[in-house]
Amino acid sequence: MGKQVLIVGAGVGGLCSALRLASKGYKVKILEKNSQAGGRLNQLKKDGFTFDIGPSFFSMSYEFEELARDCNIVLPFEYQALDPLYSVHFHGNNTPYRLYKDIHRLAEQFKDIEPDFERKMKRYLDECKSVFDETVDVVIKQNFDSLIHYIISLLRVHPKHLPKLMRTFWQEVGRYFSSSEVQQILSLVSFFLGRTPFETPAVFTLLSYTEFVHDGYHNVKGGMYKIVEGFVDELNKMGVVIEYNTEIIDFQPRNGKISVLIDSNGRVHNSDVFLINADAAVFRGRVMRQKSFDEHHLSKMKWTMGYLTFYLGLDTKLPHVDHHNFYLGADFRAYAEKITQHPDNLDNPYYYVNVLSKHNAECAPEGCENLFFVCPVPSLQLKSDWSDRDKVVNGIIDDFSQRIGVDVASHIISKTIYTPHEWAKMVNLQYGSGLGLSHDLGQIGGFRPKNVDEKFCNLFYVGASTTPGAGIPMAVISSKLTCERIEEFSSVNN
Numbered sequence: 001m002g003k004q005v006l007i008v009g010a011g012v013g014g015l016c017s018a019l020r021l022a023s024k025g026y027k028v029k030i031l032e033k034n035s036q037a038g039g040r041l042n043q044l045k046k047d048g049f050t051f052d053i054g055p056s057f058f059s060m061s062y063e064f065e066e067l068a069r070d071c072n073i074v075l076p077f078e079y080q081a082l083d084p085l086y087s088v089h090f091h092g093n094n095t096p097y098r099l100y101k102d103i104h105r106l107a108e109q110f111k112d113i114e115p116d117f118e119r120k121m122k123r124y125l126d127e128c129k130s131v132f133d134e135t136v137d138v139v140i141k142q143n144f145d146s147l148i149h150y151i152i153s154l155l156r157v158h159p160k161h162l163p164k165l166m167r168t169f170w171q172e173v174g175r176y177f178s179s180s181e182v183q184q185i186l187s188l189v190s191f192f193l194g195r196t197p198f199e200t201p202a203v204f205t206l207l208s209y210t211e212f213v214h215d216g217y218h219n220v221k222g223g224m225y226k227i228v229e230g231f232v233d234e235l236n237k238m239g240v241v242i243e244y245n246t247e248i249i250d251f252q253p254r255n256g257k258i259s260v261l262i263d264s265n266g267r268v269h270n271s272d273v274f275l276i277n278a279d280a281a282v283f284r285g286r287v288m289r290q291k292s293f294d295e296h297h298l299s300k301m302k303w304t305m306g307y308l309t310f311y312l313g314l315d316t317k318l319p320h321v322d323h324h325n326f327y328l329g330a331d332f333r334a335y336a337e338k339i340t341q342h343p344d345n346l347d348n349p350y351y352y353v354n355v356l357s358k359h360n361a362e363c364a365p366e367g368c369e370n371l372f373f374v375c376p377v378p379s380l381q382l383k384s385d386w387s388d389r390d391k392v393v394n395g396i397i398d399d400f401s402q403r404i405g406v407d408v409a410s411h412i413i414s415k416t417i418y419t420p421h422e423w424a425k426m427v428n429l430q431y432g433s434g435l436g437l438s439h440d441l442g443q444i445g446g447f448r449p450k451n452v453d454e455k456f457c458n459l460f461y462v463g464a465s466t467t468p469g470a471g472i473p474m475a476v477i478s479s480k481l482t483c484e485r486i487e488e489f490s491s492v493n494n
């Protein structure tokens, strides 16, 4: 083999691709604009606390297991299945709902508000399973060579699922359950795709199957960043070099190929093959200067919501707060509309709280707690002025304090806030959209930016804004799909 591959970006997609390629004998080097690896899956160490700053759990653990087998390594981190998956707290109700995977146990909590929950849930999950089974290999884990290829693949999905293309996630859940609480709880997973349930197509109810039945969610022992540290260690052993603080801003073409990439210090980087883990749409527009991805075209694409995240170190423990918690505001739909249409104020938000130190004592000083808040907010396309960020954050801290009966503000000894501006700058995200390009029907499968460049045959892409989409397991699958392309290319260009 012996071919050189230069990877731009050390996010999950870039790291997994590097593992796959290096284990097959390619000579791999990674260039990363930041001073540490991980991209959105990253870590902040401050004031004695260690915070995960992005993902807090992952699904489809078998994708990591398959990656390890493919690369002939032992998976370099430990993970545990979550059960309950998470807790959901409604405004004005002090008793949380805990999402157990055992449907019977789950049903116990809903017996007063959703009669016959167990039977309805089984029926709902059977339907979600059928969408998952029919699409996972045909649509999600496939390289499409053309739009026709994609459409032919779609024809293998049973036509009974067609109405799910017309309905929203919210409408689909409403066909099975009448209680507003159950509808809100089950539709929360659509936020994990970066959109609200009122605009996410019903086909994505397959995610209810993945969370409750298929493989659930997993925590990583020691925090999510152990994934990145483990992969970087493995890459070191394989001789892969990661060059940090190196941002690619330009290129030079030769005979239908990229000959070099150029960084912001004017240094040139040669290779036979180039693999881009930076956002596949943004890089095409800003660095490759492709007309169909210029600022005008990027602005017409659909982007996921932004995230306001903040990280608090407390000088006290919160033993009665679970590890993974969702706190819903007074009006679920009204807040969703603020995110997508009317971001005039961000009152009564919905937010998620993660207590990493609960099961990972080493992430906080003794007697202290480490909290990570994620609040879905409009992307910068809708709300670019974040001069109100302290007001929004303090409002959430007050709300959380009231709900848990502890004056959290008086215990804060470390505080860091990232608005969509910080996220945009950190990993070059368009409009600070947390998950990149959204999963609208016109932007998935054969319609998503491809993992191989339209113009240069030795240029490939991996990660959230190419196929199959956002989330950690999708980045692992994306690395597999892209590396298949690179191998095909290498075999005919040897």
Ligand SMILES: Cc1cc2nc3c(=O)[nH]c(=O)nc-3n(C[C@H](O)[C@H](O)[C@H](O)COP(=O)(O)OP(=O)(O)OC[C@H]3O[C@@H](n4cnc5c(N)ncnc54)[C@H](O)[C@@H]3O)c2cc1C
Pocket: 008, 009, 010, 011, 012, 013, 014, 031, 032, 033, 034, 037, 038, 039, 040, 041, 053, 054, 055, 056, 057, 058, 059, 246, 247, 248, 249, 277, 278, 279, 307, 309, 374, 426, 427, 428, 434, 435, 462, 463, 464, 465, 470, 471, 472, 473, 475
């Ligand atoms: C707040 C938040 C919470 C999330 N929670 C979850 C969760 O719980 N579970 C889950 O599965 N997913 C979650 N996600 C999504 C998940 O983090 C992403 O889908 C995934 O990490 C994306 O990986 P990636 O490889 O596509 O890209 P990225 O992580 O974006 O990596 C791209 C890398 O490229 C670098 N780069 C960009 N441009 C250049 C350039 N020009 N030159 C050099 N380097 C460059 C960036 O610095 C970055 O390191 C969350 C995301 C966010 C923001």
